[in-house]
Amino acid sequence: GAVVSQHPSRVICKSGTSVKIECRSLDFQATTMFWYRQFPKKSLMLMATSNEGSKATYEQGVEKDKFLINHASLTLSTLTVTSAHPEDSSFYICSVLYSYGYEQYFGPGTRLTVT
Amino acid sequence: TQLLEQSPQFLSIQEGENLTVYCNSSSVFSSLQWYRQEPGEGPVLLVTVVTGGEVKKLKRLTFQFGDARKDSSLHITAAQPGDTGLYLCAGAFPGGGADGLTFGKGTHLIIQP
Numbered sequence: 001g002a003v004v005s006q007h008p009s010r011v012i013c014k015s016g017t018s019v020k021i022e023c024r025s026l027d028f029q030a031t032t033m034f035w036y037r038q039f040p041k042k043s044l045m046l047m048a049t050s051n052e053g054s055k056a057t058y059e060q061g062v063e064k065d066k067f068l069i070n071h072a073s074l075t076l077s078t079l080t081v082t083s084a085h086p087e088d089s090s091f092y093i094c095s096v097l098y099s100y101g102y103e104q105y106f107g108p109g110t111r112l113t114v115t
Numbered sequence: 116t117q118l119l120e121q122s123p124q125f126l127s128i129q130e131g132e133n134l135t136v137y138c139n140s141s142s143v144f145s146s147l148q149w150y151r152q153e154p155g156e157g158p159v160l161l162v163t164v165v166t167g168g169e170v171k172k173l174k175r176l177t178f179q180f181g182d183a184r185k186d187s188s189l190h191i192t193a194a195q196p197g198d199t200g201l202y203l204c205a206g207a208f209p210g211g212g213a214d215g216l217t218f219g220k221g222t223h224l225i226i227q228p
Contacts, residue, residue: 001160034215041223043203044158046215059215093157095216102146102165102207104216106157 002028002096006107013084013114021079021110023094029074032097034104035067037090044093050077084114118142119206121219129227130196136189136222138204143184145209148216152201161189194226 003026013019023033031052036044048069049057056069068080081088091111095104120139128134138147146165150158162171164180164187171178175198177190191198201223205216 004157006157036215043218043221044205044216046217049215091155095157103148103160103163104205105160106150109155109157111155 001103002026002030002098002105004094004096004105004107006092006094006110008110009108010111011113013112015085015114016083018080018082019084019112021081021092021094021112023077023079023096023107025075025096028096028098030077030096031074033071033077034095034097035069035077035079036093036095038093038109039090047079081112084112086114088112089114119204119217119219121204121222123222124220125223127225127227128194131193134191134194134224136202136204136224137186138188138206138219139186140206141185142208144187144206145184146207147180147184147187148205148207149178149187149189150203150205152203152221154201158203194224196226196228199224199226 005024007022011019033050035047038044046059047062050069050071052071052074058064066082071077091109093106093109095106122137148163149161152158162178167182167184169180175192179188201221203221204219
């Protein structure tokens with residue numbers, strides 16, 4: 001499988017500021033990565049598909065101008081939450097599509113708290 | 116929108132008992148994954164099933180994929196407190212592997228000593 005890291009693991013920011021979350025594929029060149037969010041006691045919801053060298057594909061209801069995704073290399077995708085509000089507080093998880101199979105391997109997640 | 120029904124959502128049993136978690140859809144999966152997630156961590160892949168009727172075993176965990184590839188089950192034998200966690204099924208539907216997974220709502224499993 002693939003080893004995936006995320007940074008930071010936790011972040012607290014003030015309402016109105018922007019926060020960048022990094023997702024790195026440490027041992028696999030990932031053409032495709034995904035971003036999910038998860039609320040407490042809930043399952044994962046796909047936010048967007050991040051494709052290296054092209055624009056991300058967003059799921060219905062996810063604002064592309066609020067959640068900026070950049071996948072500039074085969075090992076790094078970033079998610080920037082712009083003008084964060086308390087309702088954006090959530091657990092954000094990225095994953096890597098492991099092209100040798102159908103599997104996705106997940107990062108450890110980033111806990112975002114907006115005050 | 117593809118939907119995955121996972122049941123039960125909550126299950127609390129005694130150590131040593133057996134349990135089964137179910138995952139169903141009205142659509143055909145191209146593949147289905149089972150994950151286990153601990154609080155505050157990302158999901159960890161347990162198994163991937165691709166072929167209808169496939170059965171895979173991982174120690175005390177047995178995974179089955181339905182013949183029609185619309186359903187799957189996870190059976191745990193002689194559950195232990197270390198099995199406690201959130202179990203998620205996630206399906207990839209025909210359309211290419213470059214699609215994000217659709218997750219079931221998850222099964223919160225508690226194994227009491």
